[in-house]
Amino acid sequence: MNAVRSLFRxxxxxxxxxxxxxxxVASLTLHGFGAYGHLRYxxxxxxxxxxxxxxxxxxxxxxxxxxxxxxxxxxxxxxLPLLSPAWDPTGLAGIVLAxxxxxxxxxLNGAGAAYLRVPPIIxxxxxxxxxxxxxxxxxxxxxxxxxxxxxxxxxxxxxxxIPAGVILWVVVSAAVLLLIHRMPIGAxxxxxxxxxxxxxLSGVSVTRNTLILYxxxxxxxxxxxxxxxxxxxxxxxxxxxxxxxxxxxxxxxGGTSILGGxxxxxxxxxxxxxxxxxxxxxxxxxxxxxxxxxxxxTLILALLLVSGREARR
Amino acid sequence: MTDAxxxxxxxxxxxxxxxxxxxxxxxxxxxxxxxxxxxxENGAGKSTLINLLSxxxxxxxxxxxxxxxxxxxxxxAAARAAGIAVVQQExxxxxxxxxxxxxxxxxxxxxxxxxxYAALHRGVREVCDLVGLIEPLDMPxxxxxxxxRQMVEIAKALYxxxxxxxxxxxxxxxxxxxxxxxAGLIGTLRDRGTALLYISHRLNEVQALCSHVTVLKDGGVxxxxxxxxxxxEGLVRLMVGRKTGDLFPPRPAPSAxxxxxxxxxxxxxxxxNIGFSARAGEIVGxxxxxxxxxxxxxxxxxxxxxxxxxxxxxxxxxxxxxxVGAANAAGIVYxxxxxxxxxxxxxxxxASNLILPSLGRLARGxxxxxxxxxxxxxxLARRLTIKGDVARxxxxxxxxxxxxxxxxxWLPLDPAVLLLNDPTRGVDIExxxxxxxxxxxxxxxxxxxxxxxxxxxxxVHLCDRVVIxxxxxxxxxLSGDAITEEAIVGAxxxxxxxxxxx
Numbered sequence: 001m002n003a004v005r006s007l008f009r010x011x012x013x014x015x016x017x018x019x020x021x022x023x024x025v026a027s028l029t030l031h032g033f034g035a036y037g038h039l040r041y042x043x044x045x046x047x048x049x050x051x052x053x054x055x056x057x058x059x060x061x062x063x064x065x066x067x068x069x070x071x072x073x074x075x076x077x078x079x080l081p082l083l084s085p086a087w088d089p090t091g092l093a094g095i096v097l098a099x100x101x102x103x104x105x106x107x108l109n110g111a112g113a114a115y116l117r118v119p120p121i122i123x124x125x126x127x128x129x130x131x132x133x134x135x136x137x138x139x140x141x142x143x144x145x146x147x148x149x150x151x152x153x154x155x156x157x158x159x160x161x162i163p164a165g166v167i168l169w170v171v172v173s174a175a176v177l178l179l180i181h182r183m184p185i186g187a188x189x190x191x192x193x194x195x196x197x198x199x200x201l202s203g204v205s206v207t208r209n210t211l212i213l214y215x216x217x218x219x220x221x222x223x224x225x226x227x228x229x230x231x232x233x234x235x236x237x238x239x240x241x242x243x244x245x246x247x248x249x250x251x252x253x254g255g256t257s258i259l260g261g262x263x264x265x266x267x268x269x270x271x272x273x274x275x276x277x278x279x280x281x282x283x284x285x286x287x288x289x290x291x292x293x294x295x296x297x298t299l300i301l302a303l304l305l306v307s308g309r310e311a312r313r
Numbered sequence: 314m315t316d317a318x319x320x321x322x323x324x325x326x327x328x329x330x331x332x333x334x335x336x337x338x339x340x341x342x343x344x345x346x347x348x349x350x351x352x353x354e355n356g357a358g359k360s361t362l363i364n365l366l367s368x369x370x371x372x373x374x375x376x377x378x379x380x381x382x383x384x385x386x387x388x389x390a391a392a393r394a395a396g397i398a399v400v401q402q403e404x405x406x407x408x409x410x411x412x413x414x415x416x417x418x419x420x421x422x423x424x425x426x427x428x429x430y431a432a433l434h435r436g437v438r439e440v441c442d443l444v445g446l447i448e449p450l451d452m453p454x455x456x457x458x459x460x461x462r463q464m465v466e467i468a469k470a471l472y473x474x475x476x477x478x479x480x481x482x483x484x485x486x487x488x489x490x491x492x493x494x495x496a497g498l499i500g501t502l503r504d505r506g507t508a509l510l511y512i513s514h515r516l517n518e519v520q521a522l523c524s525h526v527t528v529l530k531d532g533g534v535x536x537x538x539x540x541x542x543x544x545x546e547g548l549v550r551l552m553v554g555r556k557t558g559d560l561f562p563p564r565p566a567p568s569a570x571x572x573x574x575x576x577x578x579x580x581x582x583x584x585x586n587i588g589f590s591a592r593a594g595e596i597v598g599x600x601x602x603x604x605x606x607x608x609x610x611x612x613x614x615x616x617x618x619x620x621x622x623x624x625x626x627x628x629x630x631x632x633x634x635x636x637v638g639a640a641n642a643a644g645i646v647y648x649x650x651x652x653x654x655x656x657x658x659x660x661x662x663x664a665s666n667l668i669l670p671s672l673g674r675l676a677r678g679x680x681x682x683x684x685x686x687x688x689x690x691x692x693l694a695r696r697l698t699i700k701g702d703v704a705r706x707x708x709x710x711x712x713x714x715x716x717x718x719x720x721x722x723w724l725p726l727d728p729a730v731l732l733l734n735d736p737t738r739g740v741d742i743e744x745x746x747x748x749x750x751x752x753x754x755x756x757x758x759x760x761x762x763x764x765x766x767x768x769x770x771x772x773v774h775l776c777d778r779v780v781i782x783x784x785x786x787x788x789x790x791l792s793g794d795a796i797t798e799e800a801i802v803g804a805x806x807x808x809x810x811x812x813x814x815x
Contacts, residue, residue, distance in 0.1 A: 182680045184672035191669055195658040201617060201649055202669045202722065203641040261660060 011255020012267030015303065019270045022277055030284050040163065042276050044231070047169035050272040051224040052243045053250040054176045055106075055217030057268045060251050061180070062213055063193040063260025064120035068109060069221040069247055071128035071135075072102050073240025076225030078139045081235060084148040091150035099222045105131070106218020110211040120214075128244075135237050143236035146229050155230020165227050172220065176265045189213065194261025246275055252300055274299070318381045319344050320508045321366060321397060321477045326375030328361050335361045337532040338375070343477055343508040348499060350519045350540065351512045352552055353529035354769055354802065359512055362529065363479055366510070367399045368392035396476035400467050400483050408455035412446065413437045415454050416469045440471040443501075445494045459486045467495065478502060479510040484518060496522060514602050514806055516545045528552055549802050560746055561774035562753045567793075569777075570594045573730055573761040574614065576633070578623025581613025582606065585785040591763060591778075593729070596756050598776030598796075599765040601805045606785040607765040608650065611732040614763075615647040616640040628729055641670065644729035648719050648736055650765075652712075656719035659708040663699065664690045666707050666718050671725045689725055697721045698747070713744030720748070730761045737768060749775055769798050781805055 027034025052069050059066045076098045084094025105127065112123040146152065157164040180186035188209055191199040200206050224243065229235050252258055253274055254267025278299065282292045319342035328336040336358045343349055343366075353359050364370040365377060368389040377387045379395045406415045413433055422432035434450050441450065444464045454462055463486050470478060480499075484492045499509060499522055511523055519526070520540065528536035528551045536551045543551075570593035577588045583606035591597045599607045613620030614627065616634035625633050627643060634640035640647075649655035657666050667690050668675070675685050690703055697717045699710075707718055716736060723731070733752070737745045752762050752775065766772055772779045779796050781789040781804040789804035791797075 178680070184676045184681055187665060187669070187672050187681070191658050191661065191665070194660050195654070197655050198649075198658050199669070200637060201615075201647055201655055203637050204669065205636070205638055261658070 011303070012264060012270065015254055015267055015274060016270040018303075019274050019277060022274070022281070026277075026281060026284075030281075033280070033284055038280075040161075040166075042273065042280055043166050043169075044163045045276040045279075046272045047163070047165040048224050048228055048231075049243060049246050049250050049275060050169050050269055051172050051227065052221050052247040053268045053272055054172050054265060055220035056247040057176070057251050057254070057256055057263070057265045058180070058189060058213055059120070059217045060248075060256055060258060061193050061260060061263055062189045062209065063196065064113065064210075064213070065248070065258075066106075066109065066124045066214065066217045066221075067121060067244060068105065068124040068128040068131065069217065069224075070240040070242075070244035071131040072105055072218055072221035073225035073228060073243055074135060074235070074237060075105065075131050075240075076102050076222045077229040077232075077235030077239050078135055078144055078237070080148060080151065080226060080229055081144045081146045084146075084151075089149070091148035094148050095150055095226060098226060099219060102222020102225065103215050103219045106215040106221075107211060109218065110214030113214065114207040114210040124214075132237070139235075139237060141237065143234045145234050151226055151230040152233065153230070154227060155233070165231065168223070168227060172223070173265065173269055180265055185209065185212065190261055192260075246272075249296055249300060250275055253303055255303075317345050319378070320380060321395070322378040322381070323362070323365060323372075324376050324378060326362075326365055326372040326377070328358075328365060328370065328373050335532050336365070336372075339529065339532070339534055340537065341366075341510075341527050341534070343510055345476070345506045345508050346503055347525055348503055348509045348511055348523045350523035350526040351510055351529065352519065352526060352548065354552055354767075357529040357552075358532045359529055360481075363399060363481055363510075363512070366392075366477075366479060367397055393473065396474070397479070398470035398473050398475035398477070399479040399481065400463075400470045401481055404459075404462055404466055406454045406462055406465060406469075409453060411451045411453055412441070412448060412457075412465055413450040415465055416440065416472045418469070420473060436472060437468070440468040443471060443498060444468045445491070460488050460491050463487055464491060464494075467498075475507065477508045477510070479512075481512045482514065483511075484513060484515060492518070516548050516806060516808070519548065520545070526551075545808055549799060549806070549808065552802060560749065560770075562750050564753075564774070564777070565757070567777055568594055570759055572626070574627050574763075576614075576622045576625045576627075579610075579613065579620065579625065580622070581620035582609030582618055583785040584609045584613060584782070587782075587785075587787050589780065589787075591761050593759050593761050594756050595777045596752060596762040596764060596775055598772040598779040599763065599782060600769070600772045600779055600801050601782040601788065603767060605782040605805075607782055608734055609785075610782065611647060611734055611763065611765055614640075614730075615645060615732055617647070641726065644726065645732065646670075646723040646726060646728040646730070647732040648716075648723070648734065650735040650738055652715050652719045653708075657707050657715060660706055662704050663694070663707050663710070663718055664703040667693050667703070667722045670722055674725070693721045693724060696724070697751075713740045716740050716744065716748070720751070728760060730763065731755060733762065733764045735765060735767055737766070737771065769801050772796065772801055773798055783807060 032038060052073065056066055056069060079101060080094055080098040083097050084091055088094065109124050109127055112118045113120045154164050154168065188204045191204055192206060192209055196206060225240060228239060250268050250271035253271035256263025256267060275296065278295045279292050282289065282295065322342040324340055325338045326336055327334065327338060339362060341362065351359055361370065365372050368387045368391055371387065376383045378384065384391060416437045417433045422429040437450055444467050446464050446468060448457065448461065454465060457465065463483065467483060483495060487495065503509060511519065513519055523540055526536060526538060526540050527534060530552065573591055573593050575590040579587050579589060599610060601607055609618060612618045616636045616639055620633050622633055625631065627633060628645065630643060634643055634645060653659060668686050671689065675682050675689065694703055699714055699717055699721065707715060710718065720736065736748055752764065755762050764776060773796050776796065778792040779801065780787055781801060783805060791800055
């Protein structure tokens with residue numbers, strides 16, 4: 001009984017156990033769900049959400065939110081093929097350039113929140129709207145095909161049978177977990193999220209940390225954009241849209257408080273997997289896609305209620 | 314003077330917060346047709362008593378009587394039903410609503426379930442005429458000056474036709490003209506048989522308006538008498554005067570060291586153009602009534618709010634710290650008065666709170682050094698006798714222990730200047746003593762301690778020098794034997810006394 005109670009007190013573990021249960025039951029009952037190829041495919045999809053949600057987790061930990069991640073993904077996916085210089089056979093220059101733009105967008109978000117005191121939800125929403133408009137003008141309605149070799153490698157390669165995107169996700173996860181739990185800046189993010197005034201009076205710079213945070217969120221969204229582009233081989237307006245709400249859902253499913261100050265990326269990881277698993281289940285049983293959204297909403301509420309994590313504040 | 318049954322009465326009420334008694338057996342009786350003054354220093358328990366009388370708080374023991382009959386569970390709704398209205402010190406108006414809507418809020422006349430604006434305006438016009446509000450009734454309160462808003466607040470209380478009216482420092486934001494209107498209004502209400510309770514730090518108002526006084530001191534009643542034949546000094550004497558026991562450590566001979574802080578023409582927030590200097594090894598007290606700029610002085614020196622100075626030298630460097638990080642780097646630390654909102658990250662553990670300012674210094678190669686952190690936390694907990702598991706959230710601690718955490722987290726920085734804002738507010742007596750000893754020890758180690766305090770004995774018995782602020786300016790600078798409760802209270806209230814201008 002105690003084990004069950006401590007499970008409910010530990011949202012990351014709770015979400016992880018839930019994923020394991022769903023995978024186990026679905027593999028045993030549904031034909032084809034448990035095939036290695038299918039599970040690998042799920043992880044590959046989850047990697048994109050997980051990487052976007054890495055930045056989103058950090059922002060939400062500090063009490064903010066980034067509504068521009070979807071637009072940043074789209075920007076990266078469309079601009080990268082256009083920006084990759086022909087003289088660079090590796091394609092790395094294009095990637096660096098695209099990531100720099102994504103990070104720059106994040107810095108602008110941070111500057112708006114830190115210097116102009118625009119609430120993050122407004123700042124990032126305005127940024128997303130602005131970027132979408134800009135893309136329509138730049139790219140028009142047509143899709144851009146990628147020929148950058150590094151991007152295609154990232155989206156298609158499977159060293160030792162493991163998709164490169166999943167490997168990238170593992171690296172991102174290690175870095176973000178290190179940042180939150182082993183670096184001073186992670187503790188500062190959490191303090192700012194729980195009580196910005198007390199943190200500021202304790203010598204934690206709100207401006208500096210806000211800038212870093214949104215820059216990181218932009219960077220991770222850009223990284224996810226490159227991965228999506230490599231997997232699709234095409235970038236088009238709207239390619240990043242599905243990842244905005246799923247990134248927030250993954251964070252919340254992982255037990256991070258939407259109010260800031262409490263949580264960990266360790267919960268977001270199973271949260272992202274749970275989201276794609278739900279989608280896959282709906283597809284496998286051939287139900288209407290409407291059920292997917294209904295399941296998402298129900299899951300988020302149910303997990304919140306079960307662990308009572310918001311109520312205890 | 315009337316001998317009628319008191320309309321509202323408190324009998325032997327006790328009230329404590331988190332184990333700290335605030336009211337210890339207080340009696341007060343508000344009679345019809347009498348203006349009753351309630352006096353007491355900051356923290357004497359006035360606000361708590363008002364909250365009990367208006368049903369906002371329940372007494373731990375004792376009784377509230379309405380018309381001589383005990384009121385069972387005395388809720389704010391029951392108080393309103395009994396005709397008790399309070400004009401709060403903090404304005405409780407909604408800025409976006411109109412004057413009429415604010416006044417009628419909660420008691421709107423209805424018609425077919427909708428607000429009957431015609432009836433509302435009729436009723437509101439009546440009370441506005443009483444308080445001299447001539448502005449259009451549909452004007453948003455946000456467009457009014459502070460003093461006019463206070464008049465709206467008073468009109469709001471009158472709109473409910475109260476039998477008992479409690480006025481908590483009603484004149485603090487009023488002009489002389491408005492205060493005159495209020496004085497006339499109070500006379501009218503008194504003659505109509507309303508019972509009034511008047512709280513003010515302006516003793517001349519109290520003498521002019523009130524006929525009876527209750528003085529609170531440390532949660533007890535020290536005087537409950539007619540005001541006939543009592544002058545200003547007599548009132549001050551009633552408010553002061555008590556044994557301090559051995560709460561405070563002995564004060565060593567003054568041995569001020571190097572100049573640590575020297576500012577001229579310093580302005581920050583409420584503070585206007587003051588000069589201030591302090592030396593290493595001193596405990597300098599900042600006194601005055603609540604909200605006269607004490608906090609802004611500390612925050613300005615800490616770089617937490619915009620501040621300017623004609624000439625400034627802080628910790629050997631010219632100029633004021635530009636931001637908190639710069640102040641910390643210069644060895645200046647700040648312990649806020651509101652530890653729950655400003656001092657501590659409540660949901661986080663004791664350990665994370667203690668380590669927060671030291672995170673950067675303890676990191677090695679960009680990563681946190683867990684062993685060093687654990688060692689430091691254990692050391693701090695031991696030195697400040699913070700008991701129990703440091704992984705508990707800090708909100709589980711008592712007020713005194715929370716304050717110790719808020720103070721302890723700065724010790725690893727080896728601060729040269731400690732800015733403390735009311736560090737003993739809501740702290741039990743034992744922890745108070747520990748904090749006093751600690752502050753004395755800091756001074757003996759050659760640190761500068763600047764202590765803003767609303768607790769007068771603390772200023773008298775702990776500080777080497779005391780600066781009294783009044784309306785953002787220095788009202789008095791006291792040192793040595795000139796630091797007395799009478800001198801401090803007198804200067805804070807603006808009563809000229811000999812020796813106050815040393």
